Amino acid sequence: MLVSTAAGGASAALTYGWLVASLALDRRIHLALEGRGVARPRLVMAAVAAAASAALSEADRRMDARSG
Incomplete structure (x- = not known):
């Protein structure tokens, strides 16, 4: 239980950090x-x-078409 709580806290901190950087x-x-x-x-x-x-969707579509 402690590991999942720590992982959840770390995930929340990382998400918040990305939010701050993005804003x-x-x-x-x-x-x-x-x-x-x-x-x-x-x-x-x-x-x-x-x-x-x-543009990224089109590039992805082309890559999929090439790979078969």
Whole structure:
């Protein structure tokens, strides 16, 4: 029981750490876009994320097609 509790605590700490890092990066990107005069930085960020997701999905599809 103690091991599972420790693992759960470690997992929660790691998850929280990733959240903090992700939010800090998000804020830096947002502020950088604003600093460059982008009127709607969140819209730009969403469009870039969607394009990256589509590109990765296509790359994955091509890899699957090659492997048979």
